[in-house]
Amino acid sequence: MAIESIGFMHWTNSDGVPTVKFVAVDTSAPAGKAARQKAGPGRPAGARKPAVGRSSARSTVVLKIIMAVSGIVLVGFLFAHMAGNLKIFVGQESFDHYAHWLREIGEPALPPVWALWIMRVGLLVSVIAHIVSAAVLTVRARKARPVRYAHRPKVQGSYAARTMRWGGVIVFLFIIWHLLDMTTGTVHPEFDPAKPYANVISAFAPERWYVTAFYVLAILAIGFHLRHGIFSAVRTLGQQSARGERIAKTIALVLSVILVAGFLSVPFAVLTGLVS
Amino acid sequence: MNLKLRVWRQKGPEDKGRMVTYEVTDISPDASFLEMLDVLNERLILEGDEPIAFDHDCREGICGMCGMMINGVAHGPERATTTCQLHMRHFKDGDSIDIEPWRAAAFPVIKDLVVNRGAFDEIIQAGGYITAPTGTAPDAHATPIPKADADAAFEAATCIGCGACVAACPNGSSMLFTAAKVAHLGLMPQGQPERSSRVISMIEAQDEAGFGGCTNAGECTTVCPKGIPLNLIGRLNADYIKAVSGR
Numbered sequence: 001m002a003i004e005s006i007g008f009m010h011w012t013n014s015d016g017v018p019t020v021k022f023v024a025v026d027t028s029a030p031a032g033k034a035a036r037q038k039a040g041p042g043r044p045a046g047a048r049k050p051a052v053g054r055s056s057a058r059s060t061v062v063l064k065i066i067m068a069v070s071g072i073v074l075v076g077f078l079f080a081h082m083a084g085n086l087k088i089f090v091g092q093e094s095f096d097h098y099a100h101w102l103r104e105i106g107e108p109a110l111p112p113v114w115a116l117w118i119m120r121v122g123l124l125v126s127v128i129a130h131i132v133s134a135a136v137l138t139v140r141a142r143k144a145r146p147v148r149y150a151h152r153p154k155v156q157g158s159y160a161a162r163t164m165r166w167g168g169v170i171v172f173l174f175i176i177w178h179l180l181d182m183t184t185g186t187v188h189p190e191f192d193p194a195k196p197y198a199n200v201i202s203a204f205a206p207e208r209w210y211v212t213a214f215y216v217l218a219i220l221a222i223g224f225h226l227r228h229g230i231f232s233a234v235r236t237l238g239q240q241s242a243r244g245e246r247i248a249k250t251i252a253l254v255l256s257v258i259l260v261a262g263f264l265s266v267p268f269a270v271l272t273g274l275v276s
Numbered sequence: 277m278n279l280k281l282r283v284w285r286q287k288g289p290e291d292k293g294r295m296v297t298y299e300v301t302d303i304s305p306d307a308s309f310l311e312m313l314d315v316l317n318e319r320l321i322l323e324g325d326e327p328i329a330f331d332h333d334c335r336e337g338i339c340g341m342c343g344m345m346i347n348g349v350a351h352g353p354e355r356a357t358t359t360c361q362l363h364m365r366h367f368k369d370g371d372s373i374d375i376e377p378w379r380a381a382a383f384p385v386i387k388d389l390v391v392n393r394g395a396f397d398e399i400i401q402a403g404g405y406i407t408a409p410t411g412t413a414p415d416a417h418a419t420p421i422p423k424a425d426a427d428a429a430f431e432a433a434t435c436i437g438c439g440a441c442v443a444a445c446p447n448g449s450s451m452l453f454t455a456a457k458v459a460h461l462g463l464m465p466q467g468q469p470e471r472s473s474r475v476i477s478m479i480e481a482q483d484e485a486g487f488g489g490c491t492n493a494g495e496c497t498t499v500c501p502k503g504i505p506l507n508l509i510g511r512l513n514a515d516y517i518k519a520v521s522g523r
C-alpha cells in the first residue's frame with residue numbers, strides 16, 4: 001500500500017472532541033473489477049486509466065445495436081412473409097403463383113433463384129447476429145447477478161420485456177421446424193414442392209393438431225417478442241423523447257397485433273374450412 | 277406495530293450469509309424504515325448480538341447511501357422514495373418484511389445489507405466530469421443556458437447514485453445511472469468537449485465493472501427514488517452511436 005498523504009482532520013462532534021484524527025489516502029493499486037473483488041470492501045481509490053480510444057466493439061451497447069438492426073431486418077421479413085401468406089385467401093392460383101414468383105425475382109438480371117438465395121443469406125446473417133448477441137448479453141446478465149433475491153415479486157415492468165429470452169428460444173426452435181416443414185418438406189407428410197397451396201392445407205390438417213398448436217404458440221411468442229422488441233430497438237437506436245416513447249410503444253403494439261392476426265388467420269382459415 | 281422481519285445476515289465478504297428472522301414490536305407508524313431497524317439494532321446490542329449493518333447518511337433522501345431490497349422491491353413499496361424516507365405507516369401491523377442487500381456482481385456485499393458501490397465511482401472516474409479552467413469561479417451568467425436544457429440537466433442530475441436501478445434490473449445493468457450522468461453533463465455547454473469520449477469511456481467502465489446490458493425493461497425507473505426517466509437511456513444510445521460513428 002502506498003500511502004500518499006496523511007493529514008490531520010479536525011472534525012468535531014458536539015463535545016468539541018475531534019472524531020477523526022488521521023486520514024490516509026492510498027494511491028497504490030488501480031481500481032477495477034479485479035482489484036475490487038480481491039480487496040473486498042476497503043478497496044483503493046486509485047485513478048483509472050483513461051479509456052478513450054480502446055476498442056468498444058464488444059460493448060453491451062454495440063451488441064444491443066446489432067440486435068436492434070438485425071431484429072428490424074427480421075421484422076421487415078415477417079411483414080413481407082405475412083403479406084405473401086395472405087394470398088392464400090385470394091385463391092390457389094394466386095398463392096402458387098406467388099410462391100413460384102419468389103424463385104424468379106431478379107430475372108433476367110440474375111439467374112433463377114439467385115435473388116431468393118441472396119435474401120436467404122441476408123436473413124441467415126441477421127438471425128445469427130441476433131442470436132449470438134442475445135446469447136452473449138444473456139451470459140453477461142447472468143454473471144451480473146450471481147446471487148438471486150430470496151424474495152422477488154412477480155414482474156413489475158412489462159411481461160413481454162421479461163420473456164424476451166425464452167420467447168426467442170421458442171421462436172428459434174419454431175423457425176427450424178417451419179423450414180423443415182414448409183421449405184424442405186422433411187417433416188411434412190405429403191410435401192410436393194410444386195404445390196405450395198396444397199402443402200399449407202395439409203400442414204394444418206386436423207390430425208396434425210400438435211403442429212398447428214406449436215405454430216400458434218410460436219406466433220404468440222413472436223407477438224410478445226415484438227411487443228417489447230420493436231420499442232426496445234427504437235430506444236436502442238437513440239429514441240429519447242417521452243412523447244416518442246409513447247408513440248414507439250403504441251406502434252410496437254399495433255405492428256405485433258397485425259403480425260399475429262395475419263399469421264394466425266391462415267391456420268384458422270384452414271381449420272374452419274374457409275380455404276381448402 | 278408488530279412486524280416479522282427476515283433480514284439477510286452476512287458476517288463479511290467471504291461469509292455465505294443467510295436470512296435470519298426477527299420479531300420487532302411496538303414500532304411507531306411514524307418511524308422511518310431505518311428507525312425501525314435502529315430500534316431492532318439497539319435491542320440486538322443490548323442482547324449482546326451483532327447489530328444489522330446497513331448504509332445510511334443524510335436520512336433525508338438526498339445522499340443516496342441508504343438502500344435495500346424490501347420485499348423484493350428496491351427502496352420498498354413507495355414510489356420515488358428512498359429507504360430512509362419510507363415510513364412504517366405504509367406497512368400493516370403483523371406484516372412480514374424481507375430485507376436483502378442489492379444483488380449485483382459489481383456490488384459485492386461487505387456485510388449484512390451493506391454493499392460496495394465503488395463500481396459507480398469507476399464509471400464516474402471514466403467520464404463523469406468536465407474539463408474547466410480552475411481559478412476564480414466564472415460569473416453565473418457568463419454562459420447562457422436555455423431554461424429547458426437547464427431543467428432537463430437538473431432532472432438528470434438529481435440521480436443520487438444509490439444503486440436501486442442496478443438492484444432492480446433483471447440484467448444487473450447500471451444503464452440508468454450512467455445515462456443520467458451522461459445526460460446531465462451532455463445537456464450543458466460545459467459538457468460538450470468530452471461528450472463523445474465520455475459516453476464511450478463510461479460504457480466501457482460499466483462493462484468492465486461487470487454490469488449487464490440494458491434491455492429497456494424499465495424496472496429501474498420504476499424503483500428510482502428520483503424518478504430518473506427511462507428515455508435518458510435513449511439519449512445515451514444516441515450519443516453513443518454518434519460517438520462510435522465518429523460524427
Ligand code: HEM
Nearest residue numbers: 067068071074075134164165168169172229232233236491
Ligand atoms: C422472427 C424472428 C425475430 C425477430 C423479428 C426479432 C426481433 C427483435 C427485435 C426488434 C428486438 C429488439 C432489439 C433491441 O432490444 O434493441 C429483439 C430483441 C431480442 N431478441 Fe429477437 N427477434 C427474433 C428472433 C429471436 C430469436 C430466435 C432469439 C433468441 C434465440 C431472440 C432473442 C432476442 C433477445 C434476447 C432480445 C433482447 C431483448 C431485449 O433487448 O429486451 N430473438 N428481437
Ligand code: FES
Nearest residue numbers: 335339340342360
Ligand atoms: S440516507 Fe441519504 S438518501 Fe437515504
